[in-house]
Amino acid sequence: MKRILEVAIKTIKESGNILLNYIGEEKEIELKGISNLVTQVDKLSERHILKSIEENFPDHSILTEETGFINKNSEYTWIVDPLDGTTNYAHNFPFFGISIALIKNKEIILGLIYDPIRDELFYAIKNEGAYLNDRRIEVSKTESLENSLISFAFPYELSLEEKNFIPFINFSSRTHGIRRTGSAAIEIAYVGCGRLDGFWAKKLKPWDISAGILIVEEAKGKVTDFSGNNIDIHTDNILFSNGKIHQEMIKILNLGKIFIRNEKF
Known part of the structure; x- marks a missing residue:
């Protein structure tokens, strides 16, 4: 090696x-x-x-x-x-x-x-x-979503029907902020070193995520699909986090509608 x-x-x-x-x-x-x-x-x-x-x-x-x-x-x-x-x-x-x-x-x-x-x-x-x-x-030690800084990537072909914007809106009112830089690989690496607490995306390719999967996992983070299942390099939707906010992120990623900050879901 x-x-x-x-x-x-x-x-x-x-x-x-x-x-x-x-x-x-x-x-x-x-x-x-x-x-x-x-x-x-x-x-x-x-x-x-x-x-x-x-x-x-x-x-x-x-x-x-x-x-x-x-x-x-x-x-x-x-x-x-x-x-x-x-x-x-x-x-x-x-x-x-x-x-x-x-x-x-x-x-x-x-x-x-x-x-x-x-x-x-x-x-x-x-x-x-x-x-x-x-x-x-190592990944960050941020304990809660409300104290987190996260990022995401949109698919090249955006579709309102696929509800790409719903997680963005729901996360925006429940975090310190959301970043989108245009380089998924770099943002995933930032989860690994603790600059970001989480990252989610749909329709990435194996070359976008393969290196980042190992970096985040070896940095003691967590990588799953939006349902919390194990992934491979061909998984259609993928979530990286420090592990501590993972379940909160999964919950919001699976909401089918927009909820305001204090609205229960």
């Missing part, structure tokens, strides 16, 4: 430098949806990560956001998001990162999330804890 970690850290930081080299420059933007962007820098970053993995671990399978699944019939699969927060990046909004995870036989054993703007590397090794730039991290 030591060599795998060393290669992963070197690779993710080199890709971070690629992102930094192009920030502030005009981007070539393609649209996968009205708010689902991809730039040439996503592809450059992904190409670098793919090359590194294939040179160092040629027998490993790889799943990436842009290229898709490269199947080597291996017990190991790398899950790669070369640029999480592409819309932010395309607009020079400085909140984006890179996410890389390694799965062995369906179990996440390594997760890394790198914020090149702040030079913050979050990573976790299965059963060995979670770290921020080599400093051990």
Whole structure:
């Protein structure tokens, strides 16, 4: 694992430098949806990560956001998001990162999330804890939802019929505040280090959440679906928290209507 970690850290930081080299420059933007962007820098970053993995671990399978699944019939699969927060990046909004995870036989054993703007590397090794730039991290100790700061991610295709806004409104009146930065991976990492107390989202992809799942769990947090069930990297709805406010968040996520602050539900 030591060599795998060393290669992963070197690779993710080199890709971070690629992102930094192009920030502030005009981007070539393609649209996968009205708010689902991809730039040439996503592809450059992904190409670098793919090359590194294939040179160092040629027998490993790889799943990436842009290229898709490269199947080597291996017990190991790398899950790669070369640029999480592409819309932010395309607009020079400085909140984006890179996410890389390694799965062995369906179990996440390594997760890394790198914020090149702040030079913050979050990573976790299965059963060995979670770290921020080599400093051990843990989730917050916030005991109640009313004292929490939480965040969320909307799906690319918003739908009022799917009630995406109801949890946002209900949480807004019962917390210190809600944040939405546009980079799910970074926000999940913030749950792991205690900057946020919880995060929820629908319709994220494996490359958005795989590294973050391990980071939060190894930081002594909790990860489930909206019903409190165990999840995998393909789960449609996902909740991260410090564990202490988890049940309160589940309750509010499952409300079917808007309740004002003091209204009982």
